[in-house]
Amino acid sequence: xxxxxxxxxxxxxxxxxxxxxxxxxxxxxxxxxxxxxxxxxxxxxxxxxxxxxxxxxxxxxxxxxxxxxxxxxxxxxxxxxxxxxxxxxxxxxxxxxxxxxxxxxxxxxxxxxxxxxxxxxxxxxxxxxxxxxxxxxxxxxxxxxxxxxxxxxxxxxxxxxxxxxxxxxxxxxxxxxxxxxxxxxxxxxxxxxxxxxxxxxxxxxxxxxxxxxxx
Numbered sequence: 096x097x098x099x100x101x102x103x104x105x106x107x108x109x110x111x112x113x114x115x116x117x118x119x120x121x122x123x124x125x126x127x128x129x130x131x132x133x134x135x136x137x138x139x140x141x142x143x144x145x146x147x148x149x150x151x152x153x154x155x156x157x158x159x160x161x162x163x164x165x166x167x168x169x170x171x172x173x174x175x176x177x178x179x180x181x182x183x184x185x186x187x188x189x190x191x192x193x194x195x196x197x198x199x200x201x202x203x204x205x206x207x208x209x210x211x212x213x214x215x216x217x218x219x220x221x222x223x224x225x226x227x228x229x230x231x232x233x234x235x236x237x238x239x240x241x242x243x244x245x246x247x248x249x250x251x252x253x254x255x256x257x258x259x260x261x262x263x264x265x266x267x268x269x270x271x272x273x274x275x276x277x278x279x280x281x282x283x284x285x286x287x288x289x290x291x292x293x294x295x296x297x298x299x300x301x302x303x304x305x306x307x308x309x310x
Contacts, residue, residue: 099185099210102142103248104178105132107155107192108167109148117151118296119192123306128296131195131309133162136188136248139202144178145192172270176260179253186210187256189273190248193296196308201290202248208285209250216250216274217289218243246289249273255281 107119107129119129129145136143144163147155155164163181167174175189186209190197201217208215221244225237251273259280263270270276274284296302 099206100183101140101186101188101206102182102184102253103136103140103144103188103190104165104175104182105129105136105143105145105190105192106167106171106174106178108146108151108171108174109193117148118302121296121302123195123302123309128195128302128305129192132190132192132197133159135197135199135202136190138199139206140188141184142182144181146174146178170269170271172260172263172276175273176264179257179260182253184253186250187253188248188250191295194247194293195296195305196290196292196294197248198290198292201288201293204287205248205250208287209252212283212285213255214249214251214274214277214281214284215287216284217246217248217287217293219246219289219291243286244289245272245274246293246295247273251277 120127133143142163144165145155145159146165146167148167152164152166165177165181168177186206205215205217221239221242225239227234227237256277259276262280263276277284292308294301294304296305
């Protein structure tokens with residue numbers, strides 16, 4: 096690990112429309128989903144900014160003493176930008192609260208590669224056969240070679256990412272992934288070994304799987 100000042104933004108502003116509730120506050124073994132990420136990341140960063148919806152700001156400030164709390168925006172990219180503006184660091188990690196199964200090795204790899212390369216994203220190679228569909232039928236098969244699924248936390252040099260987000264917000268374009276902002280305005284992103292356990296909770300079935308993996 097380097098001597099760089101590291102901070103983190105945890106995006107927890109989702110309204111849970113697809114899930115049916117705010118999944119970041121669902122309980123797993125008597126602990127909210129969000130808290131699993133906080134507990135891991137706080138061992139590696141100086142500051143954590145948790146971005147929550149406007150309705151949850153007061154609640155989050157009362158529960159998470161010692162953490163910075165930011166209000167979410169209309170899109171994920173706006174929420175990330177609001178969180179970034181509250182920090183002062185060398186390296187920043189951006190993490191989705193819906194991924195509670197991160198571990199120490201993953202976080203260390205991302206930080207180390209962000210220091211070395213400026214930007215690092217944990218990812219796993221796609222093993223399933225990929226199909227492109229149209230009107231309910233398979234149009235063609237996509238070569239899965241060099242294809243990856245991106246995860247979080249994603250790590251970046253803070254000043255460069257903040258400036259990139261300023262440009263992205265001003266562009267009017269919607270970015271759903273932090274590394275896409277970096278790719279557009281800064282350059283290459285280092286692929287870092289991800290984890291098959293680092294699932295994103297999107298459905299009720301995902302929540303049950305996370306409970307099993309945490310046992």
